[in-house]
Amino acid sequence: MTRSFKALPLGAMLILLSASCAKKEEPAKAEEKSDAKENVLFFDDFSVTTIDTANWTPRTDVFVNNEQQAYADSTATLYLDKNVAGAENGALVIQAHYSPGYLAENGKKYDFISGRMDSRGKKQFTYGSMAARMKMPPGSGYWPAFWALGAQGDWPECGEIDIMEYVGEPDWIGCALHGPGYYGDTHLVNKVYLEGTDVSEWHVYSVDWTKDSLLFKVDGKLFYRVTRPVVDNYGPWVFDKPHFLILNFALGGAYPAKINGVKTPYNGLPQSTVDDIRKGNAKVYVDWVKVTE
Secondary structure (H helix, E strand, O other), X not given: OOOOOOOOOHHHHHXXXXXXXXXXXXXXXXXXXXXXXXXXXXXXXXXXXXXXXXXXXXXXXXXXXXXXXXXXXXXXXXXXXXXXXXXXXXXXXXXXXXXXXXXXXXXXXXEEEEOEEEOOOOOEEOOEEEEEEEEOOOOOOEEEEEEEEEXXXXXXXXXXXXXXXXXXXXXXXXXXXXXXXXXXXXXXXXXXXXXXXXXXXXXXXXXXXXXXXXXXXXXXXXXXXEEHHHHHOOOOOOOOOOEEEEEEEEEOOHHHHHHHOOOOOEOOEOHHHXXXXXXXXXXXXXXXXEEEO
């Protein structure tokens, strides 16, 4: 269909152009207003020289899921780096190492060490938006995660919110909820494919947590919604009490092995990834962690 248009005087054209430009600025102003109202409950951008012990505690006493690493409280496994490309003010680095014969707290020897830290007893939250900007290494059998665990009671009654789990498939990440009646191979699990990008690029992984729902997002885009009625199909809703944050980098174990089917040389960890670890490439970067109301 064709239409005819009447020519406008130059002055009228300038007025129209000015009005058009003014309209284009409105969304930016609205976004600025929204940011100004953001109530930040917790923020750590790892911009200092050492990990802030007022926020985080390294953990070395966790041995679960047939994971192939021991967690070590060491500057080799948990440290800050001000020269990470793409990070705004430096980044937390969680690095795994090949360390044959490492004697762990449980009295067993491991061939790998890695890092894990949490905010238990220091920074705990009930409801809010929990987010982290992260970048992961490609490699089958890697299993880094950003998650929250209930501070009261035993697992799974305490409640677990897996905000981001990466198990070595570079084009997708997963999320999950665990609680009484829905744990292990839980019904409440989902994944999102990172179209046009992958986990080796920077992404913001987050969950918006309210008294009746959990909304999982990547880069602000919703990919999974879990509501209280949905949870009630499987067991009681236990996401109404304080949770603390966890950042960790596991190697192999039950979940990666389920995905890649690898049994040797390590459960869920193929030789190619072992070689990558030995070359010093097994690094998870965290630009910042933020919790808002």
